[in-house]
Amino acid sequence: MEIYRAHVLVCKGTGCVASGSEPIFETFQKEIQKKGLDKEVKVIQTGCLGLCELGPNILIYPEGSYYCQVKAEDVPEIVEEHLLKGRVVQRLLYKEPDSKERYRSLMDIDFYKRQKRIALRNCGVINPEVIEEYIANDGYAALAKVLTEMTPQEVIDEVKKSGLRGRGGGGFPTGMKWQFAANAQGDIKYVVCNADEGDPGAFMDRSILEGDPHSVLEAMTIAGYAIGASEGYIYVRAEYPIAVKRLEIAIEQARDHGLLGKNILGTDFSFDIFLRLGSGAFVCGEETALLASIEGRRGEPRPRPPFPANKGLWGKPTIINNVETYANIPEIILKGADWFSKIGSEKSKGTKVFAVGGKINHTGLVEIPMGTTLREVIFDIGGGIPNNKKFKAVQTGGPSGGCIPAELLDMPIEYDTLIQAGSMMGSGGMIVMDEDTCMVDIAKFFLTFTQEESCGKCPPCRIGTKRMLEILERITNGEGREGDIELLENLAKSIKASALCGLGQTAPNPVLSTLRYFRDEYEAHIRDKKCPAGACKALIHYEIVPEKCKGCGVCTKVCPVQAISGEKRQPHVIDVDKCIKCNSCYDRCPFGAIVKK
Amino acid sequence: MPVIKSIEELKKIRDQAKDAINLRVDNDTKTRVVVGMGTCGIAAGARQVMLAILDELKKRNITNVIVTETGCIGLCQYEPLVDVIQPGQPKVTYVNMNPEKAREVVVKHIINNQVVDEYVVPNI
Numbered sequence: 001m002e003i004y005r006a007h008v009l010v011c012k013g014t015g016c017v018a019s020g021s022e023p024i025f026e027t028f029q030k031e032i033q034k035k036g037l038d039k040e041v042k043v044i045q046t047g048c049l050g051l052c053e054l055g056p057n058i059l060i061y062p063e064g065s066y067y068c069q070v071k072a073e074d075v076p077e078i079v080e081e082h083l084l085k086g087r088v089v090q091r092l093l094y095k096e097p098d099s100k101e102r103y104r105s106l107m108d109i110d111f112y113k114r115q116k117r118i119a120l121r122n123c124g125v126i127n128p129e130v131i132e133e134y135i136a137n138d139g140y141a142a143l144a145k146v147l148t149e150m151t152p153q154e155v156i157d158e159v160k161k162s163g164l165r166g167r168g169g170g171g172f173p174t175g176m177k178w179q180f181a182a183n184a185q186g187d188i189k190y191v192v193c194n195a196d197e198g199d200p201g202a203f204m205d206r207s208i209l210e211g212d213p214h215s216v217l218e219a220m221t222i223a224g225y226a227i228g229a230s231e232g233y234i235y236v237r238a239e240y241p242i243a244v245k246r247l248e249i250a251i252e253q254a255r256d257h258g259l260l261g262k263n264i265l266g267t268d269f270s271f272d273i274f275l276r277l278g279s280g281a282f283v284c285g286e287e288t289a290l291l292a293s294i295e296g297r298r299g300e301p302r303p304r305p306p307f308p309a310n311k312g313l314w315g316k317p318t319i320i321n322n323v324e325t326y327a328n329i330p331e332i333i334l335k336g337a338d339w340f341s342k343i344g345s346e347k348s349k350g351t352k353v354f355a356v357g358g359k360i361n362h363t364g365l366v367e368i369p370m371g372t373t374l375r376e377v378i379f380d381i382g383g384g385i386p387n388n389k390k391f392k393a394v395q396t397g398g399p400s401g402g403c404i405p406a407e408l409l410d411m412p413i414e415y416d417t418l419i420q421a422g423s424m425m426g427s428g429g430m431i432v433m434d435e436d437t438c439m440v441d442i443a444k445f446f447l448t449f450t451q452e453e454s455c456g457k458c459p460p461c462r463i464g465t466k467r468m469l470e471i472l473e474r475i476t477n478g479e480g481r482e483g484d485i486e487l488l489e490n491l492a493k494s495i496k497a498s499a500l501c502g503l504g505q506t507a508p509n510p511v512l513s514t515l516r517y518f519r520d521e522y523e524a525h526i527r528d529k530k531c532p533a534g535a536c537k538a539l540i541h542y543e544i545v546p547e548k549c550k551g552c553g554v555c556t557k558v559c560p561v562q563a564i565s566g567e568k569r570q571p572h573v574i575d576v577d578k579c580i581k582c583n584s585c586y587d588r589c590p591f592g593a594i595v596k597k
Numbered sequence: 598m599p600v601i602k603s604i605e606e607l608k609k610i611r612d613q614a615k616d617a618i619n620l621r622v623d624n625d626t627k628t629r630v631v632v633g634m635g636t637c638g639i640a641a642g643a644r645q646v647m648l649a650i651l652d653e654l655k656k657r658n659i660t661n662v663i664v665t666e667t668g669c670i671g672l673c674q675y676e677p678l679v680d681v682i683q684p685g686q687p688k689v690t691y692v693n694m695n696p697e698k699a700r701e702v703v704v705k706h707i708i709n710n711q712v713v714d715e716y717v718v719p720n721i
Contacts, residue, residue: 004620
């Protein structure tokens with residue numbers, strides 16, 4: 001085989017493809033060909049590296065040089081300087097936001113140094129479309145070990161002992177789920193992978209499917225062996241075209257290599273996996289709705305019990321696990337439950353992947369040991385809040401979760417601590433908010449989402465969330481009434497207690513948690529008709545501070561409705577009746593003379 | 598594509614494929630060969646030297662060696678320069694390399710661990 005002296009890894013995850021990594025990949029191939037380096041330098045597409053904000057991302061080995069925000073025009077320079085002459089292109093290297101230093105190697109960067117990558121172990125390291133690269137990194141070795149050295153019960157015991165809990169939201173112990181399905185009576189059983197990632201801002205499952213699809217296939221096959229199933233289904237959103245394509249390629253390759261299908265690795269065990277595409281209904285991430293959708297019925301939840309472990313897909317015993325949960329399985333089998341359970345904290349083992357977004361410097365994907373504090377994730381790894389703004393709260397758990405205030409920044413991230421704080425682990429969305437975010441508005445945003453996604457089957461969710469949303473709308477419009485807060489709390493409690501599925505039961509959480517920590521903001525909206533963060537349009541007006549205004553005229557030029565007037569070099573004034581509150585003048589004033597009140 | 602029928606076959610594929618991604622892992626434990634590729638080095642034929650090193654490594658199926666380039670370090674008169682850095686050992690610099698000498702260095706120094714004294718940089 002050919003030996004290459006350098007590997008150029010071009011990220012082809014969704015984030016980097018969107019910022020233009022495909023033409024870069026092609027230009028690299030062309031330029032390398034042109035310079036006659038094609039026998040020495042190999043160009044490889046890979047999955048998400050995590051720092052999506054700085055994409056398109058390029059890694060060059062053996063140096064491990066990490067280039068970010070690369071453009072196709074930069075490629076000839078990288079080829080000429082780095083690959084031909086060995087001179088790293090300094091100006092394109094990653095640099096920390098608060099220092100001038102540029103880092104030569106990916107692993108020297110704070111963002112990566114503090115992470116522990118288990119579920120993301122192969123993302124950004126291997127080419128997801130080449131099964132050999134997965135096998136080279138011990139891929140399918142766990143399956144081989146399971147099929148030849150372990151009984152199904154031993155596999156389940158190992159997963160139980162590891163302490164792995166579901167990474168999709170609920171946090172149910174994975175080993176116990178497998179045990180229930182293994183114990184259930186039935187001639188046919190199924191293994192299902194929930195890849196219907198729907199939380200706004202969460203994209204860890206997509207990145208695993210795009211960057212390391214074989215890890216999920218391998219884990220599902222192991223699960224099939226453990227519970228005695230011979231078929232598996234991956235329910236993935238159709239909005240993830242790259243993930244779907246890579247899964248299709250991976251399934252095809254695994255079948256060709258005899259790693260899926262009849263008599264896997266020469267044993268008696270047979271297992272195959274099929275894809276089912278979801279159409280983007282949030283409720284289909286709920287397990288019973290998901291099963292209904294796979295069966296071709298309307299994606300609506302049903303009451304549990306019976307749980308899917310006893311009566312699941314087509315009425316047969318079924319296990320449903322999330323993508324990230326599966327991605328941990330091969331490592332647990334290979335390195336052992338003891339290794340895994342040493343990582344993380346006492347009640348939450350292993351690592352968790354978070355999609356960090358919002359008002360933060362490094363938007364992207366991070367995998368950290370459980371028990372890491374929120375402060376470490378947001379400030380040390382995430383690089384803190386941009387534009388010197390103050391941290392206000394972090395939202396975890398998506399529309400089912402809650403907002404955690406600054407006082408709790410030093411709280412370790414665990415399933416139970418998050419629930420105590422009124423939020424939840426959820427699938428791992430983490431949205432950071434600064435002082436300009438209005439907490440009532442945020443609660444309204446999430447409730448708008450769940451209200452729209454409510455399937456309408458049960459009245460508490462269908463009608464209750466609608467009423468809550470109406471109250472939030474009137475509060476943010478300055479029409480809040482005394483008693484609204486109590487009404488919200490009452491409704492929230494009733495919905496939580498009576499909704500049919502997880503969607504409805506958790507929908508009030510964003511409201512409840514913001515009420516718990518930011519009740520004063522609600523009161524300011526209702527009593528003083530003010531939005532302290534200056535975000536709710538109906539409650540603010542713009543003013544010019546005469547002492548700060550130099551009369552430069554920038555604001556009069558950007559105002560789309562000619563609401564600002566004044567003589568040159570004299571303080572200007574805003575006509576509040578004409579002003580449409582578009583924020584343009586506020587953004588553009590060079591002296592900070594415009595204020596929101 | 599071959600069907601993998603046993604664990605032995607899986608291991609065989611893994612070992613072959615390991616070489617393909619080897620360059621991306623554990624790079625601090627590998628021997629590094631650094632070829633001077635400044636203008637002076639290129640003019641003196643550093644490119645042919647590097648190609649010879651790569652070819653020799655490939656012929657002998659050696660994968661735990663990294664070959665990289667560097668810029669001019671000031672000894673232009675002695676180019677092409679080649680550094681061999683083994684983990685835990687001091688750097689050895691070879692001067693006035695050509696493809697034949699480079700192949701010799703690969704065999705004697707990198708494979709058999711014997712520094713080729715006659716090509717090493719003189720005390721100047």
